[in-house]
Amino acid sequence: MPTSTATNPTTATAAAHPTLRIYNTLTKKKSPFETVLPGKVGIYLCGPTVYAEAHIGHMVGPVIFDCIKRYLTYNAYEVNWVVNITDVDDKLIQKANERGMTMLEVAEENIADYKQNLAALGVDQIDHFPRATECMGEIIRLVESLVEQGFAYASEGDVYFDVGKDREYGKLSNRTVEAMQGEGGGMVERKKSAADFALWKSAKPDEPSWESPWGNGRPGWHIECSAMAKKILGETFDIHGGGLDLVFPHHENEIAQSECCHAKPMVKYWAHNGLLRKDAAAGKIGGRGDAASAAGDSVTEDSGKMSRSAGAGGLGDLIAAQGGERIRFFLLRTHYRSTVLFSEPAIEEAAIGLETFYRFFKRYERVTGSSFYELDAPATREGGEMEPGAADLLAQVAQLRKKFLTVMDDDFNTGGAIGELFELVRTLNKYCDDAQLEVTGEMPGQLSEKVEPFVRGVQALKELSSTLGIFQQAPAEAGGGELLGQVMQLVIDLRAEARATKNFATADAVRDGLAPTGIVLEDRAGGTEWTGGDENALDVVIKMLIDLRQTAREGKDFATSDAVRDRLQAIGVTLEDRAGGTEWSIMG
């Protein structure tokens, strides 16, 4: 029997981090973060069983652990993060048979999909992707060792873990062997006890299999994680993560296998992320307000737990529609241990807040002439320390930075941290306003004096948001194509001319005419910018120009009406006046 892990670690540990605390599922409380080895952190996150494409639920763990690694690295730890791929299992075999492919082919396909989705969400911190089929030697040796030590027994070509031999069995999920009423998932006749679980399964004819001391077979579900974690991170490592639904039986069994085999604690901190719940009408949950609205639409989509069996899917479509950063930002707004009600409208609402940051980045660019994304920022907590007593602005920034770090130190509270980021942007925006950073005609020298602290403040924003893995690169422009950009430039020029002559009726007509497309004009000191625009924008904008031209013609303002046609012509749009009205076409 191994010694107790939770209360009496037998491994030497490094000094605890002075402020960082982390919640441990095993002890059910937050504790100061201390590593097995000084300055180093080993993280193992349970990845997917690749029998199908990933769904959004599979991204929660990777996103939060990506932040955890970034934050630990920022705190000067050297982090080694492993995400396993389980590529041998009943469902993979079944899927391969259905599709007339090999198990390996099915796995490859879904691994590619998984990695693509990770990349889209900005998850790029993973160091190792071990695959079960590549660790068969380690798996077999682990099973052998458990048999030799009497914790497991062979039975008709299978090998089972003898739960009765592990006095600590159930400590992670807080269960007792006696209390478990399940019938153990079949194969009862081969087991000593229904609670025993398979370490090794004998192969049926035509199944993929590996040679072993017990005959040809393949690993049971849990053993591969114990083996891969040991192989890459050692017998005791720092953080083991996964979805809350893996606590039992998967992690309970992992801990049993590893600790019985090694007679030492498997991990220091078990960190489980909350699960996503699907809800077609999120935002209305518990809402008494508009419950009665939209009557007649009695089709209630099923809400509830999201899983493959529940038909979750379409992650690729979701990412294409929303963009990776929106989804990441949405997930990070909530604490990782909470359940998140997931829906597209909810993402879209969060995305409105994201725009505040993007607008600020544009403002930064207007002020400094350089891109926020190119800005150098401190990469470590120590390096980002700010001088006390610096300029007024920087004192505020330092304060917010401190609050950000305090909440992140408290079990990686990304939701609280994002709140501080909003405050930081507000502070920086206010400084821009007050210091009139965008007003032209300022003395160059004087201006740079004011810009300097501003840039330092923006660096802090970059520094902190980098630990969350957001704002790393400019989001893909929605853009309505090149032509729309050219047409809009024309619109803006025409309107500017109208405004210059105080022809506000025309200027406003332009603004109003754009409204239906979602295009908004923003008049600034340096000129007019436009944002937005839906898929019909080009057509609507050109029709608006046609109307404008018609109005000018009726007013005998042929200079304007000709200008509209000539300039459109210049960018390749031809107008033809017909009896029924004017039509437009693009020159070939």
Added chain:
RNA sequence: GGCGCCGUGGCCAAGUGGCUAAGGCAUCGGAUUGCAAAUCCGACAUCGGCGGUUCGAAUCCGCCCGGCGCCUCCA
């Protein structure tokens, strides 16, 4: 039946013993703008209910009501 989680303003969501209960969305005022947009300022909750512990509780304990998860594959 066993184990566990959650219930904070119209919505989302931090906070889990002590300054005026973060922040986002929405809404309403104001500054700014030719009008807008953006930005800034301000307004907007006593924390599901009841009882208890405490000098002091959203935060601890008990009961109740209402959601949900795991105990079978699942991130």
